[in-house]
Amino acid sequence: MKIAAIGGGVIGGGWIARFILAGHDVAVFDPHPEARRIVSEVMANAGDAWQRLYQAPLPSPGTISWAASIAEAVSGADYIQESVPERLDLKHRIIVEIEAAASPQAILASSTSGFKPSELREGATHPERILVAHPFNPVYLLPVVEVVGGGDAAQRASALLESVGMKPVQIAREIDAHIGDRLLEAVWREALWLIKDGIATTQEIDDIIRYGFGLRWAQMGLFETYRIAGGEAGMRHFLSQFGPALKWPWTKLMDVPDLDDELVDRIAAQSDLQSGAHSVRELERIRDTNLIGIFHALKANDWGVGKTVSTMENRFYAREGKKVTGYPLRLHEAHVTGGWLDYNGHMTEFRYLQVLGDATDAFLIHMGLDAEYRAGGHSAYTVETHIRHLAEVRGGTRLIVETRLLGYDEKRLRLHHAILDDRGETVATGEHMLLHVDTGANRTVAMPAALMRALEAIIAQDRAPHPDHAGIGIRAVRLKEASA
Known part of the structure; x- marks a missing residue:
């Protein structure tokens, strides 16, 4: 298009x-x-x-x-x-x-x-x-x-x-x-009066929004927020309790102060004091980083804007999976940001599992177990994982995961992931056992023929022997008895 x-x-x-x-x-x-x-x-x-x-x-x-x-x-x-x-x-x-x-x-x-x-x-x-x-x-x-x-x-x-x-x-x-600008206009009108009357500064107004109701609005909107404010009795109770306040002279929404030179100068000066230390591009990057953090938090809860992120990721996984050639499968990449580092400056332990889990998701979508399939009431759950940490990973590293299908039957599949850094060195491996489940009944069930054929086609590409460490758990460590 x-x-x-x-x-x-x-x-x-x-x-x-x-x-x-x-x-x-x-x-x-x-x-x-x-x-x-x-x-x-x-x-x-x-x-x-x-x-x-x-x-x-x-x-x-x-x-x-x-x-x-x-x-x-x-x-x-x-x-x-x-x-x-x-x-x-x-x-x-x-x-x-x-x-x-x-x-x-x-x-x-x-x-x-x-x-x-x-x-x-x-x-x-x-x-x-x-x-x-x-x-x-x-x-x-x-x-x-x-x-x-x-x-x-x-x-x-x-x-x-x-x-x-x-x-x-x-x-x-x-x-x-x-709709959106009419709602914003109402808040903007009241904010102008608060500054005009000397009640608040631009900093104070922005703090009340971004540290308070702005966070609620970001993930739940106006009416759902107020529904919760009504307690167990819901929106009807909220309206009966707070509705009369609409007749009180709390706001000046029908009256707007003149944006004369004095008010414009006051707002501009306060805004410069509040944000003038940063360029516009710096403020944009700060804003973007904050939004991404909110998006990721909402994605983890499958809520609001987080659902749009998940939907786009599923599209990206599906699109990328169709283009993959060669074996082992390279279906997932990750970038190690500053937030992924521990006190040693290395990628922290739980991020390895995140990378491996995302690689597993990419493999499942590649084989046909995508969002549309999951919506039908079936999925695959990981029931066992073994991770080996082989090398340090520092911030800024670009990781790529190579995935192999070690085996499968009608209800199970066994995956092996190797995480490679940008020099091609293997920094970690993960081995995972997954069960195909009926999510409604919460029990294992056989995979349909289409998924079995997809697995057969994938494993047919694997002509190399399994890694020596595959299937081996943590070796026992014998502690020496303290000498008498």
Whole structure:
């Protein structure tokens, strides 16, 4: 699928990065003299973030091509993402140019945070294919995107966006500023008054959000958070208890202070004091690292945004497994980050098991035991593991795992993994016994014929003898009796 991006600023650059990292080619038009530098810097941050976010092998990135005109960029494109400044007259001129050169079937999605599809469609030749696809920054990490416009185009756009790791939310009725920005606007209005009235500083307001309800919102949203606040009686109790407060004069949401020079100067000065020690790029990297930590925590609980990470990893594992040639199978790679090190500066013990476990997951997906298969109520559980630690692994090392199938029967399979460092030296091995189970009944069951055939094809490639250490446990150590 060919993708075109019109505009490569903060939002446009994020879109370009997400599409390219997911394996799509992107043709870009942006007349800004610094566009190539800006996009390349966003791409660098995005590439680093994806390497740290996903444990699965990433797909080969797509290519970026810079077009000399809008017509050149959109020619032959299936999906066009417009991310130009928020001026309706400018967007109308851009849409006219796009429609003059693009295929009538191409989807034209605008990143606009405020305009409605009906406004964008005024005077369009093919208005039904013009949508709003409003993301949130950073686009290459935050998955939610508001899709407004309906119809077949919205369905097709949502399918594409989901395939690159986004969480499309189709909004049934168009409304100014959609949903997300209307909610943010309410908080923003109140925050301006708190500063105007001298009640709080930018630092204090941000601390209350990021150390308090912001963390709750990040993984549970607004209504589910309040449902829990209602205790065992749930949302009804919460509404009866706190609903009357809506009539109290707590906020000034219907009244906004003038953003005069004095208020602008006060906010800017406080923000400089709060964050001025870091460049914008440093703040972006700090933000990305924090988001990845939250994502990984939520992934461990199979909750919220963590599910989108798991879904993308399953796609990456499945895609990589189809390309694998040779034996032993090389299905998994890992990068040893600073958070993986112990007090000696070496990879800590439990990370070896994580690498081996991820390699086992990659093998299971490779043989056909993927997310779709697991959704049918069957999986494979590891029941025995033996790890040998053979060499030190330092931070920054790129690891690759070589996997062999040592044996199997209708209910069991036995794997051997060798973890190699970037010099090709074996730093650890792992041997694992797995059982095929019915997850609903929680008991072992025979594998279907398709999985058995896949295992037969894999083991047929193994012509080397088994490693000498395979099947051998920890040797007994005899302690010398203390001399009398």
